[in-house]
Amino acid sequence: MTQCNLEQAPKLTRKDFISDQDVRWCPGCGDYAILAGIQRVMPELGIPREKIVFVSGIGCSSRFPYYMNTYGFHSIHGRAPAIATGIKLTRPDLMIWVITGDGDGLSIGGNHLIHTMRRNVDLKILLFNNRIYGLTKGQTSPTSVHGMKTKSTPFGALDRPFNPLSVAIGSAATFVARSIDIDSPHLQYVLRRAADHKGTAFVELYQNCNVFNDGTWESVTDKDVRSDRLLVLEHGKPLVFGKERKKGIRMRPDMSPEVVEIDGDTSGLLIHDETRTDEGYHFMLSRLSGPDFPQPVGVLRAVREPTYDELMTEQGRTVSQQQGKGNLEKLLHAGETWMVS
Amino acid sequence: MSNIKNTQSAPGDRQRPTSELETVVIRFAGDSGDGMQLTGTEFTKSVALEGSDLATFPDYPAEIRAPAGTLAGVSAYQVHFSSQEVFTPGDQPDVLVVMNPAALRINLPDLPRGGIIIANVGSFTQPNIEKAGYTANPLEDGSLSGYQVFAIDISKQVALALEGMGLTAKEVGRCKNFYALGLMFWLYNHPMEREEKSIRAKFQKNPKIAEANITAFRAGYYYGETAELFPSRFVVPPAVIAPGTYRHITGNEATAIGLITAAQLASLPLFCGSYPITPASDILHTLAMYPHYDVITFQAEDEIAAVAATIGAAYAGALGVTTTSGPGMALKSEAIGLAVMAELPLVIVNVQRGGPSTGLPTKTEQADLFQAVFGRNGECPVVVIAPATPGDCFWMAIEAARIAIRHMCPVICLSDGYLANGAEPWKLPEVASLQKIPVTFRTDPQGFYPYLREPKTLARPWVVPGTPGMEHRIGGLEKEDVIGNVSYEANNHEKMVRIRAEKIARIVHEIPNATVYGDPSGDLLIVGWGSTYGAITQAVKSLRRRGYRVSALHLRYLNPMSANVGQILANFRHVLVAEMNLGQLLMMLRAQFLVDAVGFHKIQGRPFKISEIVTKVEEILGAREQAELCTHAEVG
Ligand SMILES: Cc1ncc(C[n+]2csc(CCOP(=O)(O)OP(=O)(O)O)c2C)c(N)n1
Ligand code: SF4
Numbered sequence: 001m002t003q004c005n006l007e008q009a010p011k012l013t014r015k016d017f018i019s020d021q022d023v024r025w026c027p028g029c030g031d032y033a034i035l036a037g038i039q040r041v042m043p044e045l046g047i048p049r050e051k052i053v054f055v056s057g058i059g060c061s062s063r064f065p066y067y068m069n070t071y072g073f074h075s076i077h078g079r080a081p082a083i084a085t086g087i088k089l090t091r092p093d094l095m096i097w098v099i100t101g102d103g104d105g106l107s108i109g110g111n112h113l114i115h116t117m118r119r120n121v122d123l124k125i126l127l128f129n130n131r132i133y134g135l136t137k138g139q140t141s142p143t144s145v146h147g148m149k150t151k152s153t154p155f156g157a158l159d160r161p162f163n164p165l166s167v168a169i170g171s172a173a174t175f176v177a178r179s180i181d182i183d184s185p186h187l188q189y190v191l192r193r194a195a196d197h198k199g200t201a202f203v204e205l206y207q208n209c210n211v212f213n214d215g216t217w218e219s220v221t222d223k224d225v226r227s228d229r230l231l232v233l234e235h236g237k238p239l240v241f242g243k244e245r246k247k248g249i250r251m252r253p254d255m256s257p258e259v260v261e262i263d264g265d266t267s268g269l270l271i272h273d274e275t276r277t278d279e280g281y282h283f284m285l286s287r288l289s290g291p292d293f294p295q296p297v298g299v300l301r302a303v304r305e306p307t308y309d310e311l312m313t314e315q316g317r318t319v320s321q322q323q324g325k326g327n328l329e330k331l332l333h334a335g336e337t338w339m340v341s
Numbered sequence: 342m343s344n345i346k347n348t349q350s351a352p353g354d355r356q357r358p359t360s361e362l363e364t365v366v367i368r369f370a371g372d373s374g375d376g377m378q379l380t381g382t383e384f385t386k387s388v389a390l391e392g393s394d395l396a397t398f399p400d401y402p403a404e405i406r407a408p409a410g411t412l413a414g415v416s417a418y419q420v421h422f423s424s425q426e427v428f429t430p431g432d433q434p435d436v437l438v439v440m441n442p443a444a445l446r447i448n449l450p451d452l453p454r455g456g457i458i459i460a461n462v463g464s465f466t467q468p469n470i471e472k473a474g475y476t477a478n479p480l481e482d483g484s485l486s487g488y489q490v491f492a493i494d495i496s497k498q499v500a501l502a503l504e505g506m507g508l509t510a511k512e513v514g515r516c517k518n519f520y521a522l523g524l525m526f527w528l529y530n531h532p533m534e535r536e537e538k539s540i541r542a543k544f545q546k547n548p549k550i551a552e553a554n555i556t557a558f559r560a561g562y563y564y565g566e567t568a569e570l571f572p573s574r575f576v577v578p579p580a581v582i583a584p585g586t587y588r589h590i591t592g593n594e595a596t597a598i599g600l601i602t603a604a605q606l607a608s609l610p611l612f613c614g615s616y617p618i619t620p621a622s623d624i625l626h627t628l629a630m631y632p633h634y635d636v637i638t639f640q641a642e643d644e645i646a647a648v649a650a651t652i653g654a655a656y657a658g659a660l661g662v663t664t665t666s667g668p669g670m671a672l673k674s675e676a677i678g679l680a681v682m683a684e685l686p687l688v689i690v691n692v693q694r695g696g697p698s699t700g701l702p703t704k705t706e707q708a709d710l711f712q713a714v715f716g717r718n719g720e721c722p723v724v725v726i727a728p729a730t731p732g733d734c735f736w737m738a739i740e741a742a743r744i745a746i747r748h749m750c751p752v753i754c755l756s757d758g759y760l761a762n763g764a765e766p767w768k769l770p771e772v773a774s775l776q777k778i779p780v781t782f783r784t785d786p787q788g789f790y791p792y793l794r795e796p797k798t799l800a801r802p803w804v805v806p807g808t809p810g811m812e813h814r815i816g817g818l819e820k821e822d823v824i825g826n827v828s829y830e831a832n833n834h835e836k837m838v839r840i841r842a843e844k845i846a847r848i849v850h851e852i853p854n855a856t857v858y859g860d861p862s863g864d865l866l867i868v869g870w871g872s873t874y875g876a877i878t879q880a881v882k883s884l885r886r887r888g889y890r891v892s893a894l895h896l897r898y899l900n901p902m903s904a905n906v907g908q909i910l911a912n913f914r915h916v917l918v919a920e921m922n923l924g925q926l927l928m929m930l931r932a933q934f935l936v937d938a939v940g941f942h943k944i945q946g947r948p949f950k951i952s953e954i955v956t957k958v959e960e961i962l963g964a965r966e967q968a969e970l971c972t973h974a975e976v977g
Binding site: 315316320338 | 389392582586610612614635637641642645649652654658659675679775805806809810814826827
């Protein structure tokens with residue numbers, strides 16, 4: 001304990017991030033675990049509460065900002081990335097989190113999502129993926145499994161599902177990750193990494209909707225199968241998975257991945273590299289899924305590129321240097337003028 | 342050119358007499374590749390510098406490049422200049438410059454008998470004549486006998502003048518418009534030097550093309566001087582214009598610099614989220630040039646993102662502006678509702694065009710009034726205002742910002758294609774005379790609630806994220822009065838709906854009274870809004886000169902309307918509402934004031950002509966006897 005402690009702002013705790021609003025998700029909803037994870041990570045970031053803004057669209061998950069004791073904006077269906085962009089461009093000093101669902105982010109808001117990522121606006125986007133529309137009571141979403149029967153698709157969905165990670169990498173997102181509502185340590189790790197990233201951080205969170213799509217991720221996240229169905233990514237480490245860590249992933253000469261049995265010897269396996277600037281390897285990872293492959297979780301991609309807000313500030317500065325700070329007199333007199341006396 | 346005053350020789354002219362005119366209307370028309378818009382604006386600039394009052398009307402096709410020589414590809418630019426006050430670009434041209442047969446075919450119906458046609462014969466080739474739908478060459482078949490036709494082979498003359506300059510045939514063809522411009526400069530006695538400088542500046546990056554255009558320009562000018570085609574030159578004396586510094590300004594430019602001015606007066610950054618759409622894009626283009634004025638322009642992926650980002654910016658403490666036209670406005674409506682619910686300041690500029698749907702993208706209309714006033718889900722009141730002239734766009738942009746900030750609400754500013762592209766000489770305001778726009782961001786957490794209200798305006802506090810101790814959540818769900826938490830409580834919703842309505846209604850106390858042009862009572866009042874101002878005012882002016890007891894009321898505030906509108910309407914025997922739609926303001930006036938108003942509608946993608954309004958009034962009040970007219974005219 002040093003004597004200047006009194007001068008410093010009191011260290012925030014999880015409690016400081018809990019708002020006075022009752023949380024109204026269905027009991028057992030995966031959203032609770034994610035909320036708890038975020039409220040745990042927030043104090044660790046060392047950012048004052050007032051500098052944090054949560055922006056969401058519409059859906060169960062989008063009620064999220066009400067439960068955070070920060071600044072929050074619950075907006076309209078699908079538009080949160082755009083609203084957040086406007087906030088960030090006006091106030092680059094704020095840390096902005098976008099909360100969206102699979103319907104909100106990939107269906108009605110798909111356009112905004114991809115363009116925000118391609119611009120690399122410095123936003124942290126958390127997409128809660130429950131593969132269903134929760135708030136409107138159970139219709140298919142763009143991530144619903146092909147053939148899924150819901151109220152709106154009683155005979156099976158004809159749509160092919162989106163893979164959110166592929167969408168993000170295809171949109172040149174600079175940070176792409178995936179985690180799971182029920183794996184709290186991993187979730188917190190990924191959130192911290194997203195918070196540290198400068199640029200658009202896109203995180204897909206597997207989230208269980210126990211009312212309309214219960215157990216949708218069970219086949220990969222269940223304790224018994226998890227180690228075989230999930231590939232936990234670690235930067236600089238070979239792609240190894242399985243209960244005894246006896247399986248690995250390597251590239252065939254034709255550049256397609258294959259699962260191989262290993263016995264301690266990891267040579268020849270792909271080594272995970274988040275920082276590759278080309279998207280090919282990360283895209284390949286995003287495509288891995290069952291039954292032949294495990295699904296990757298963790299940070300797929302983390303590259304540093306200039307953000308839209310940085311470039312904008314820089315451009316403004318350059319023009320100001322060249323042309324001088326604008327003033328009204330100059331503005332009004334721009335172009336040709338003439339005097340009448 | 343019926344209004345010739347006297348004939349005299351101007352100094353500097355060799356032999357030709359110079360006639361003085363009060364008013365001239367010229368229309369340049371050609372293929373969209375012919376550069377008619379440039380010719381028109383260059384001529385207009387010169388007219389302004391010569392001291393005339395003026396108004397312009399560019400009219401171009403929606404197709405970027407319709408096939409050359411076709412009717413669909415005709416582009417025109419009309420300029421009206423005068424030694425008197427000018428209100429409109431003029432009903433009819435006195436002079437029609439046509440660069441090809443299609444341009445002649447499209448524009449001839451507007452030219453009065455006896456009018457002047459200057460035609461580029463070189464382009465009246467058999468294929469072009471056919472493309473324009475003529476069976477014979479109209480310059481030769483006698484069908485133009487009622488007009489004064491000056492057929493000049495501009496194509497050939499330009500080719501001769503530019504011979505040996507090492508230009509491609511295409512480059513030579515592109516210089517035709519400057520030849521036509523030169524001819525007009527000679528005809529209306531404008532100095533060449535200024536224009537040559539301007540051409541040089543315009544083509545700075547390509548001196549060869551600059552020289553070619555100047556050569557073509559001179560060739561046109563000297564052709565006028567030597568060819569003895571025209572019996573006389575003309576001069577329009579300077580208008581009596583209020584002293585000051587002027588610039589030529591279009592409505593879109595005025596809107597853009599008005600918005601920047603507003604932001605500076607409020608000491609806020611300006612954020613403009615926009616998605617390109619005709620005829621609004623130029624506002625974005627203009628704003629994008631001024632990042633050093635604390636202007637952020639964000640070209641979004643669509644209109645929804647544009648308005649959404651703007652709402653985010655307003656939430657974060659900028660003056661948020663989004664600009665668009667009808668179809669884009671339709672996309673923005675849900676988000677505007679969010680701004681109403683979140684009670685954030687937001688300026689929305691809708692440069693109206695012909696609708697519905699994609700409608701007439703490059704043509705003007707005033708049919709988005711209902712959309713502006715009512716076009717959202719729920720009880721969703723917003724302020725709606727409309728500028729009257731291109732220059733007024735500057736003032737209404739500032740007014741929109743002032744109201745939005747003071748009352749924490751969205752304000753829709755309804756411009757239209759006619760104002761947007763039309764231009765007028767605009768007197769620069771004195772910067773020192775511009776009123777600051779006060780902004781208070783609340784920073785005191787003591788007793789703070791997000792939906793506390795300022796008692797007079799009912800505005801809620803503007804608290805920007807980043808302010809310590811005031812963390813709170815807003816959004817589109819209904820708010821508990823004062824507290825701001827989500828509330829579905831029945832009586833609370835009714836209360837909040839009423840408060841939001843009252844907040845907008847109270848703005849009536851802060852906007853100026855409407856003023857009547859003409860007498861405060863009489864036989865007939867013409868009510869208008871937006872860009873019809875010029876035509877209505879000019880019509881009323883000429884009707885009054887002829888003894889009609891007619892006045893005009895122009896509404897710049899449409900929701901709410903000025904406090905005295907009802908009273909004014911009651912003072913007239915007839916109320917005629919002239920608008921470029923099927924009667925939207927008409928219905929609002931009838932509903933709000935129970936007045937037996939009648940409508941006058943024009944939905945052709947073109948502005949009203951003065952004569953159309955005059956005729957309509959005559960129809961209602963009956964044509965006056967000539968004798969009676971004279972006595973009234975004496976009175977004033
Ligand atoms: C413009 C508009 N269209 C439709 C809706 C109805 N709506 C609300 S939430 C939702 C889907 C939400 O699904 P998702 O994003 O997956 O979120 P979840 O509820 O599952 O968390 C829909 C269609 C709406 N609010 N606004
Ligand atoms: S409907 Fe599903 S997603 Fe929504 S709160 Fe309930 S469990 Fe959660």
